[in-house]
Amino acid sequence: MAVTRMGLLRTPYMMASFRRNLITSNSTQMAIKNVVVIGGGLMGSGIAQVAAQNGQNVTIVDLDQKVLDKAKNSINISLQRIAKKLFKDDSVKAEKFLSDSMAHVTLSTNPEQAVNQSDLVVEAIVEKLNIKQKLFQTLDAVAPTHTVFASNTSSLPIGEIAQSTNRKDRFVGLHFFNPVPVMKLLEVIRIPETSDDTYNLVMEWGKSIGKQTVTCKDTPGFIVNRLLVPYMMEAVRLLERGDATARDIDTAMKLGAGYPMGPFELLDYVGLDTSKFIIEGWAEKFPENPLFKPVPTLNRLVEEGKLGMKTGEGFYKYQKK
């Protein structure tokens, strides 16, 4: 039997419930200091960067040490671009910003160990439901109770990913945009089980890393991709019918609609493998929707290993950096 300022807690059940409430109410005041980003590719490296440059400790986890080294290098290059702009006339401050930010980044190939001290885990691995579920199931067993889990999925239902855990109240979608250091938006996806504390915490975190947040229910494509994917699909159909070239479609959308990139430039930028996974996931979910019929051009390019900018070729060819 234990005595607290609230009176007597008579049973182990009451004690456990009291502890649970403490965790929940503490989380409103909790600030996120230790972030783990799983996946050190295009998105993971960007997410880790914006957290690190805002003073948070970040561990990036990937399967492969080479990917991690590449991530650290790309963060360094991106931070240099930002430092140059922020501290144009002060090289000492620019250097300090760079070294302070880099000092906040740790690399790991051991996810179970990495999440030990985490407040927030952001997953940015391959766009496959079963792989994401398996990862979160493993992490759920070892992460601290208070740790909030988030997925950066482009297209998978957050509720289905969260199903693999026992912390649906501490689960959200945090959908970032590519390139993360430049794009200002963060979509925050609540599932019905997401607690108010968790939601408030991630909204605060979004602000702390300089993002403008918008909130959306767990609906296919959330806001941006619900509108963007049909547009991209129509562009590909236009190309496949032979109505216009990729170059002319891109030029038209940049000069005629004011987009910073045309649809094929954007597909190459996002990654054709990721785009293929998105379409396949939606085709499986909505088999009757003609929009998501297989895209022969995309399948061929991916089979040939032409995944876009990251491999040096997709719809266009790129100079290797």
Ligand SMILES: CCCCCCCCCCCCC[C@H](O)CC(=O)SCCNC(=O)CCNC(=O)[C@H](O)C(C)(C)COP(=O)(O)OP(=O)(O)OC[C@H]1O[C@@H](n2cnc3c(N)ncnc32)[C@H](O)[C@@H]1OP(=O)(O)O
């Ligand atoms: C066949 C396939 C069919 C299937 C179709 C369906 C597939 C589904 C596709 C949907 C995919 C969804 C993916 C995801 O879920 C959601 C997304 O992320 S969508 C992508 C959103 N992003 C965009 O739309 C990007 C649009 N592009 C731009 O905004 C710009 O082009 C750019 C990327 C910012 C680059 O700008 P440029 O002017 O061209 O180039 P610069 O190099 O001059 O850069 C400008 C400016 O930005 C700074 N900068 C650029 N990159 C970085 C970086 N990584 N780090 C730091 N800073 C960077 C640069 O320094 C410049 O700064 P300035 O000097 O101007 O101050």
Ligand SMILES: NC(=O)c1ccc[n+]([C@@H]2O[C@H](COP(=O)([O-])OP(=O)(O)OC[C@H]3O[C@@H](n4cnc5c(N)ncnc54)[C@H](O)[C@@H]3O)[C@@H](O)[C@H]2O)c1
């Ligand atoms: N590319 C984009 O423009 C974009 C934008 C928003 C969201 N997303 C989403 O972000 C996620 C990642 O996309 P990306 O473009 O960064 O992909 P990417 O291929 O560049 O990177 C994925 C990384 O995850 C690693 N990985 C795979 N399985 C892993 C595991 N079990 N544990 C640890 N690491 C693992 C891979 O080694 C790879 O480095 C996807 O869910 C994608 O839909 C992508």
